[in-house]
Amino acid sequence: MAANPVIQTDNLTKVYKTGKEAVVALKDLNLSVQPGEIFGFLGPNGAGKTTTIRLLLDLIRPTRGRANIFGQDANLNSVALHQRIGFLPGELSLWKHLTGKQVVxxxxxxxGDDGRMVKHANELAEQLDLDFSKKVRAYSSGNRRKLGLVVSMMHKPDLLILDEPTGGLDPLLQQTFNQMMRDARAAGRTVFLSSHVLGEVQAICDRVGILRNGELKAVERVDDLTHTNFQWITLRFRDAIAPEVVAQVPGVTEVTAENHSLKVRLSGDFDPLLRAVEGHYIVGVQTKEPTLEEIFLAFYGNNGAQKS
Amino acid sequence: MPETNLTMVNRASFGSVFAETLRQNWKQVLYWGLGCGAMGFFTISLLPYSGFLEAYQKIIEMLPPEFYQAFLGEDTAFAATPEGYLSGEFFSWIVLMYALYAVIAGLNVTVNEEESGTLDILLSLPLPRWRVIVEKTAAFAIIITGMILLSFVGLWAGELLTDALVIDTGRIAESVLNMLPSALLVLGFTVFAASIFRARSTVTRLGGAIIVGSFFVELLGGMANQTSLARTLTVLSFYHYYDPAGVIQYGFNWENIGILLAATVVLLAGAVWRFQQRDLGV
Structure with missing residues (x-):
């Protein structure tokens, strides 16, 4: 039996009205995030990621549809739900005149801390190498981000909602962050993070939802996503070969010729490609899975339509 | 099951936003209270000088009657009393300083945090929206009360230095406390405006408009005849219910105080309702 989802949205829609204009920021989002998973919410700027997060946190209200968290309505039960949620906003703003310790x-x-949250905050600060004694205004953007992470995690929330969490973190700290997320998952927590950094999602997420222009285009397991759609095939020949030989092959969408080699982007079966080069002496064949960036671009092709 | 969520174990504490607001802003009591108190001390300390009040009365009589009637009533002789002098030269305008602070405080209740983004953090905590308004407004009401009481200290200190002065300290205390409902009304108005308009600049302008507008509506209404529209409009001015000359002569006007406090409560209730409904930080 499937566990009850931690996050469940049903036709969640948000339309902003500015004067006579109506902007659809999020359209009929149907999403389900399972307990104990790290779910990546992927999309370019303006795709609707932050709008979704703000709806989940009841900072804004849906135009239609609903969001449930832990089986409770995100709007009607927001205060109770916020006990179980840790949040890191994308554009993090903290009280600049306070020290890190005062913020915590x-x-x-x-x-309603009894001392254990502050204790845990200190442990997290140590893990992130963060000095609490400075005023927020004196922090670098990276340190502010660390403080934001501490604040979002200090109460050991059941659900972490993180909007672009690693912006401003150096690569070393990104590794620390990734480990913290894995630890959170290991402890049974659920993480919902938005990002436009695909490598970050690839590194830690179990599943990913791809959002564009306010619409959810796909939800895939990260493992599956990297095995879907297409692959890069490099065929090395003994002699030079014209790219036109394979250009018309079904499933081939890109061909690059270089030093007796053809690099082909292939969707679908291998057989038509091999038949097309029949008669040419093949020295070697190399296949490569597309990167998440490439899959991302496949969803967000220049014409804006989702490709399969 | 996840490791124990620490918030679930403890109950979110009531009053934490109130306490933090007080902690962050208590120094304002000293800055504004001592500043206004010093003005009171200075104003009252001029009184013992021989012939001062007579000279003051002559200045008043040189003004167009409508002008001083607007603030001091029709009795020019009252202007030559210590009470009249204090009313005209201190209480009539110092309330505007507290009203100005009330606008600043009102901005700090929601709109400043909303515009800076810290409200997102605050409201991602187990904290209902109404508590942000109620706790912060209560904290600023206490801060304003502290400021106002400090101005009494200034006046009282000045009074102690002027042995010859025959003035009722109780009336001075009442006049000082009489500023509180007006300041609270401006605070309530600013909080209400911030619950509707999300831009700090708009709310600031509206807060400034109610101070300046109230002052001039009362001034022009006081100069107009009884049946004119300008006189009728004074009921919309908080200044109309402030009436410093009346309070220093006859004590609190509970009806006026009740009107101001009731309007404040209505505005705050409206602010809570509206803030609860709308999207934040968009």
């Missing part, structure tokens, strides 16, 4: 104390007091 403030958030802990609103959460």
């Amino acid at each position: 104390n403030y958030v802990a007091s609103v959460r």
